[in-house]
Amino acid sequence: MEIKHFPDPLLRKKSEDVKSIGRSEKKLLTDMAEIMYLNGGVGLAAVQVGIHKNMIVVDIGDGLKKMINPVISKREGRVAQEEGCLSVPEKCVNVKRSKKIVVDYLNEDGQAIRVSAEGLLARVVQHEIDHLFGKLILDYLSPLKKICNSLTTRKL
Numbered sequence: 016m017e018i019k020h021f022p023d024p025l026l027r028k029k030s031e032d033v034k035s036i037g038r039s040e041k042k043l044l045t046d047m048a049e050i051m052y053l054n055g056g057v058g059l060a061a062v063q064v065g066i067h068k069n070m071i072v073v074d075i076g077d078g079l080k081k082m083i084n085p086v087i088s089k090r091e092g093r094v095a096q097e098e099g100c101l102s103v104p105e106k107c108v109n110v111k112r113s114k115k116i117v118v119d120y121l122n123e124d125g126q127a128i129r130v131s132a133e134g135l136l137a138r139v140v141q142h143e144i145d146h147l148f149g150k151l152i153l154d155y156l157s158p159l160k161k162i163c164n165s166l167t168t169r170k171l
């Protein structure tokens with residue numbers, strides 16, 4: 016399993032909802048978390064390892080969250096911040112996103128979870144959900160915005 020990098024067309028394909036959670040889904044989430052940690056990331060979507068299922072892992076430093084079929088059900092405010100991405104190495108882009116969100120998902124036991132998030136967690140979840148739709152930070156570039164080169168920006 017390896018991280019796909021832009022411009023790999025696999026990153027542009029939309030992911031699909033997980034219908035049932037079995038051993039292979041749980042194994043995938045564990046493997047995704049391992050790859051995320053190995054690469055110093057704070058989030059990873061399954062599509063980034065070439066698997067088109069709606070699954071993401073997030074750890075902003077307060078513990079690993081495994082989210083299956085995540086959906087944002089509420090948004091509030093707007094805030095811009097620079098983001099890096101494990102699939103777009105050594106680049107970062109200033110991205111405007113919702114400040115606060117509510118995200119609904121299934122955990123790996125199939126339980127429905129609802130989390131209110133703000134700050135970095137809200138940003139990472141929105142970034143990873145973008146991946147599920149085939150969207151990358153580069154899509155937020157406008158002619159007036161520059162790609163920043165950064166090794167210190169968090170990788171999502």
Ligand code: NI
Pocket residue numbers: 099100101102142146170171
């Ligand atoms: Ni990313």
